[in-house]
Structure formats: C-alpha cells, structure tokens
Amino acid sequence: MKKLFYLVAVISLILTMSCAHTGRLDSYAEDRAQIEDLQARYLFALDSFDMDTYVETFTEDGILDIVEYQVEGRDAIRKALEESRPVFDLSAGDIPEGSYPATGRHNITNIVIEVDGNKAYSRSYWFHYGNDNPERKAVLDAYGHYEDDLVKINGKWFFKKRVIYNEGVKGWISPPGNRAW
Amino acid sequence: MKKLFYLVAVISLILTMSCAHTGRLDSYAEDRAQIEDLQARYLFALDSFDMDTYVETFTEDGILDIVEYQVEGRDAIRKALEESRPVFDLSAGDIPEGSYPATGRHNITNIVIEVDGNKAYSRSYWFHYGNDNPERKAVLDAYGHYEDDLVKINGKWFFKKRVIYNEGVKGWISPPGNRAW
Amino acid sequence: MKKLFYLVAVISLILTMSCAHTGRLDSYAEDRAQIEDLQARYLFALDSFDMDTYVETFTEDGILDIVEYQVEGRDAIRKALEESRPVFDLSAGDIPEGSYPATGRHNITNIVIEVDGNKAYSRSYWFHYGNDNPERKAVLDAYGHYEDDLVKINGKWFFKKRVIYNEGVKGWISPPGNRAW
Numbered sequence: 001m002k003k004l005f006y007l008v009a010v011i012s013l014i015l016t017m018s019c020a021h022t023g024r025l026d027s028y029a030e031d032r033a034q035i036e037d038l039q040a041r042y043l044f045a046l047d048s049f050d051m052d053t054y055v056e057t058f059t060e061d062g063i064l065d066i067v068e069y070q071v072e073g074r075d076a077i078r079k080a081l082e083e084s085r086p087v088f089d090l091s092a093g094d095i096p097e098g099s100y101p102a103t104g105r106h107n108i109t110n111i112v113i114e115v116d117g118n119k120a121y122s123r124s125y126w127f128h129y130g131n132d133n134p135e136r137k138a139v140l141d142a143y144g145h146y147e148d149d150l151v152k153i154n155g156k157w158f159f160k161k162r163v164i165y166n167e168g169v170k171g172w173i174s175p176p177g178n179r180a181w
Numbered sequence: 182m183k184k185l186f187y188l189v190a191v192i193s194l195i196l197t198m199s200c201a202h203t204g205r206l207d208s209y210a211e212d213r214a215q216i217e218d219l220q221a222r223y224l225f226a227l228d229s230f231d232m233d234t235y236v237e238t239f240t241e242d243g244i245l246d247i248v249e250y251q252v253e254g255r256d257a258i259r260k261a262l263e264e265s266r267p268v269f270d271l272s273a274g275d276i277p278e279g280s281y282p283a284t285g286r287h288n289i290t291n292i293v294i295e296v297d298g299n300k301a302y303s304r305s306y307w308f309h310y311g312n313d314n315p316e317r318k319a320v321l322d323a324y325g326h327y328e329d330d331l332v333k334i335n336g337k338w339f340f341k342k343r344v345i346y347n348e349g350v351k352g353w354i355s356p357p358g359n360r361a362w
Numbered sequence: 363m364k365k366l367f368y369l370v371a372v373i374s375l376i377l378t379m380s381c382a383h384t385g386r387l388d389s390y391a392e393d394r395a396q397i398e399d400l401q402a403r404y405l406f407a408l409d410s411f412d413m414d415t416y417v418e419t420f421t422e423d424g425i426l427d428i429v430e431y432q433v434e435g436r437d438a439i440r441k442a443l444e445e446s447r448p449v450f451d452l453s454a455g456d457i458p459e460g461s462y463p464a465t466g467r468h469n470i471t472n473i474v475i476e477v478d479g480n481k482a483y484s485r486s487y488w489f490h491y492g493n494d495n496p497e498r499k500a501v502l503d504a505y506g507h508y509e510d511d512l513v514k515i516n517g518k519w520f521f522k523k524r525v526i527y528n529e530g531v532k533g534w535i536s537p538p539g540n541r542a543w
Contacts, residue, residue, distance in 0.1 A: 029210035029391035040291040044361035103348050107290040109469040110402040131348055138321050140500050167465050167493055180406035210391035221472040225542035284529050288471040312529055319502050
C-alpha cells in the first residue's frame with residue numbers, strides 16, 4: 001500500500017511539473033492574445049472617438065508619439081486627439097441629400113510581438129480607408145506602421161508608448177530598414 | 182517515510198492548483214485562437230462559395246443578420262446566401278478575351294473577443310476588394326463591421342449570431358458609438 | 363493518516379490529469395501564436411528587403427513557390443528575391459522634388475491554421491498597397507493568398523513550403539474551390 005502511495009505521488013509530481021512547464025510555454029500565447037485584443041479595442045475606440053476607452057489603452061503615463069508631436073499621460077493624449085479630431089473625423093462632413101454620415105476606419109495587420117516578462121514590444125502595419133465622398137465609395141487613403149512598448153500591470157496589458165509612422169506625410173515616414181526583427 | 186509521502190503529495194497538490202490556475206488564465210488564448218481560426222475559415226468558405234463549410238460555422242439554429250434581412254438556421258442561411266450569390270460572386274462575370282475569372286475577397290481585421298465560459302462576443306472590421314474589371318485591377322469596394330455572438334459546443338466554437346454592418350448601403354450602416362468595449 | 367495520504371494523492375492525480383489535458387488543448391494557441399508571429403515577421407522582412415531575416419523564416423531546405431517558379435533552399439530563395447527586387451522595391455523609383463521614397467507593403471489576413479504535432483498547415487489572404495506615384499497616394503494594387511506547410515524544429519516554427527497565388531497575373535491565380543477547410 002505504501003508503494004502505491006509513493007507511485008501515485010511521484011506520477012502526480014512528474015505530471016504536475018511537466019504541466020507547469022507547459023503552462024510557462026503557453027504564456028506567449030496568452031500575452032499575445034491579450035495584446036492583440038488591446039490593439040483591436042484601441043482601433044474601435046479611435047474610430048468611434050470613444051476617448052475614455054481610447055486613453056485607457058495607455059498607462060497613466062503613456063506616450064503617444066506621432067512623429068510630429070509627442071504627448072505624455074492620458075490627459076495630454078486625450079487633448080491631442082480632440083484637437084486633431086476635425087482632421088480625421090469623417091463623420092462630421094457634409095451629408096449629401098438622401099445619404100448618411102461618412103466613416104473612416106483604421107486597420108491593423110502583421111502584428112509582431114516579443115514578450116519579456118511584464119514588458120512587450122510590438123511592430124505592426126496600419127492602413128486606413130473611408131467613404132468621405134458623395135457616393136460613399138470605399139477608398140484606401142493612408143498607411144504606415146506602429147512601434148509599441150507595452151507593459152503588463154496587474155495582469156492587464158497597456159501601451160506604454162506608441163509611435164505612429166505614416167507613409168503619406170513627409171517627415172512622418174518610417175526610418176529605413178526592418179523595423180521588426 | 183510517511184513524512185516523505187506527505188511532503189510529495191502536498192507539493193504536488195500546490196503545484197497542481199497553481200497549474201490549474203494557469204490553465205484557466207491560458208484559456209483566453211485557446212478560445213481566442215480557435216475563434217480567430219473560425220473567423221478565417223468562414224471567409225475562405227464564403228469567398229469560394231463552399232456553402233457546406235460556410236453554414237457549418239454557425240450553430241444549427243444560428244442567425245445571420247445582414248440588417249436588411251435576418252435568417253435563422255443553417256438551411257435558411259444557405260438559401261439566403263445562394264439567392265444573393267449573383268450579386269457578389271464576381272467569378273460569374275464576363276471574362277475578357279485572354280483573361281481569367283474575376284475574384285472577390287472579404288478580409289477581417291481588428292478582432293476584439295470577450296470570452297465568458299462557453300459563450301463569447303466578438304467585434305471586428307471587414308473589408309472587401311475584387312478585380313471585376315477588364316484589367317483585373319485590385320479595387321477596394323466595401324467595408325463594415327461584424328458583431329458576433331459565439332458559443333462553444335463540445336469544445337468547438339460556432340457563430341450563434343452574426344450581424345453584418347455595411348458602410349456602403351444606407352440603412353445597413355453601424356449604429357453610432359463604440360461597438361466594441 | 364494513510365487515508366489522508368491516499369486522498370491527497372488521488373486529488374492531485376485527478377487535478378494534474380485535467381490540467382495536463384488543458385495543457386494539451388492550449389498548445390494550439392501556443393503554436394498559432396508563434397506561427398502568426400512568423401507570418402508577420404516574414405512580411406516586415408520582405409517589405410524592408412531584410413533578406414537575412416527573410417530567408418531565416420524558411421527551413422534550410424525550404425521551398426518558395428510563386429507558381430511561375432519554385433526555388434528550394436535559403437540561398438536559392440535569397441537569389442530569387444534579389445533578382446525580382448527591381449520589380450517590387452518601390453523605394454528604388456524616382457523621387458519627385460520635395461518628396462520622399464515610395465514604399466510598398468504586403469499584408470496578411472484571414473489566417474487559417476491547422477496544427478498536427480510538429481507540422482502545421484496554413485491558408486491566408488495577402489494584399490499589397492503602395493504609394494509609388496507622384497502624390498505618394500495610398501493605392502491597393504495586388505492580392506492573392508498563401509498556402510503554407512510549416513514545421514517546428516527545436517520549438518521554433520519555420521516555413522517548409524510557401525506557395526503564393528496572385529489574382530493579378532494570369533497563370534498565378536488560385537485553383538478553384540475552397541483552399542482552406
């Protein structure tokens with residue numbers, strides 16, 4: 001009977017350790033899943049001008065850098081976004097008779113993520129389309145890429161710093177070379 | 182010897198419980214991975230008019246809601262898709278001499294997913310491009326977003342309800358505000 | 363006391379086995395996460411002509427098949443890419459006075475992945491936009507899909523074979539039917 005206890009206990013220990021090992025390996029998937037979700041929630045908030053949700057994707061002292069300017073902290077980020085809203089809120093434009101408000105949409109693709117404990121680094125592409133024309137025709141109109149530093153606080157990921165490069169504006173374009181790894 | 186048994190058993194129990202805890206945390210990644218795969222398989226099936234695979238991404242009583250109409254159940258979904266096929270099957274158009282069949286492709290980006298046990302809620306963007314023109318030139322021609330209720334049955338995720346908003350058709354556009362969270 | 367040992371050991375074993383089971387389920391998420399990252403790193407490397415990083419996304423004997431030609435091995439892949447670079451390196455074009463180098467960007471969406479141990483199979487869409495025009499205006503100009511065989515070596519995923527279909531060139535278009543599953 002003692003031998004049986006011993007056997008069961010040892011099998012348990014071995015399985016448990018291999019399981020704990022798997023658990024550690026799996027954490028890239030878990031971190032990546034949560035960061036992908038953050039990236040997507042950021043864009044839904046941006047395109048609908050839900051500024052409360054938008055600024056909460058950043059840490060309290062988060063930095064938004066669009067090359068032209070860099071702002072730090074949620075209040076400053078909100079202020080910068082609200083000031084630039086007239087430029088990119090297509091829904092505020094004239095509505096042709098019988099038509100409806102235009103929209104603009106930012107999309108993210110090609111998400112590269114490296115995780116190092118509670119820090120992560122992400123590179124990704126963005127592009128934008130909208131229908132701010134009389135026919136409400138879909139038009140691709142901008143693209144660039146993101147370079148993000150992220151941090152996990154109490155199990156939740158935030159942007160610590162997001163740099164936005166834009167290939168449509170001189171001076172905002174990407175530095176040369178592979179910006180990922 | 183008894184003490185050793187006790188020690189091994191208690192260590193096992195502690196490791197196991199911490200591992201089970203990790204397992205729970207990790208399940209967001211697992212659910213998200215499977216739902217992302219479902220989202221992609223849905224679009225491959227749609228664009229190739231593989232209606233068997235398409236309807237099987239829904240539950241038996243699944244609902245497809247394209248705002249204009251709402252259909253319930255796999256048979257009704259298949260019927261609705263087959264009826265609307267002439268509108269969006271670009272490969273059925275005329276082929277210029279020396280050319281080849283046109284194609285149309287739906288793409289998904291910005292996938293936000295919230296999982297609650299065997300239920301999940303997803304918001305995402307879609308856009309469509311095709312080459313139904315004499316030069317087979319790539320043209321972006323439509324975009325909108327998805328609002329999905331999903332359910333996990335026997336470990337496999339299905340669409341319980343998919344609502345498709347389309348910014349190119351008056352009356353099918355998104356309600357105002359942030360449609361994610 | 364013996365009964366207590368027995369109870370603790372059996373609870374441990376049950377929890378451990380359920381945990382190991384979860385661990386196995388979770389490996390799809392882990393493999394998918396790493397393959398998604400590979401897919402994205404491939405595209406950053408491609409678009410920046412970082413050929414060292416690009417060829418290292420393939421196995422040593424990896425195959426790149428763009429329908430027109432098929433090349434095998436990292437050296438052959440590098441050579442093929444370097445030969446075709448003039449065609450798709452938009453940054454090499456003329457720069458209008460006061461402007462800046464053009465760019466081209468490949469994007470991946472709709473990633474379907476099936477994992478079978480250390481092998482995986484992926485289907486996905488790609489599209490390309492660029493701004494190789496005097497106004498540096500964003501223009502969608504090509505799309506197609508990828509069919510990939512992948513292999514995991516020492517815990518890291520590589521392309522064993524990537525086939526690239528392109529809907530803009532006669533003879534490079536997709537075979538008919540659903541190319542995923």
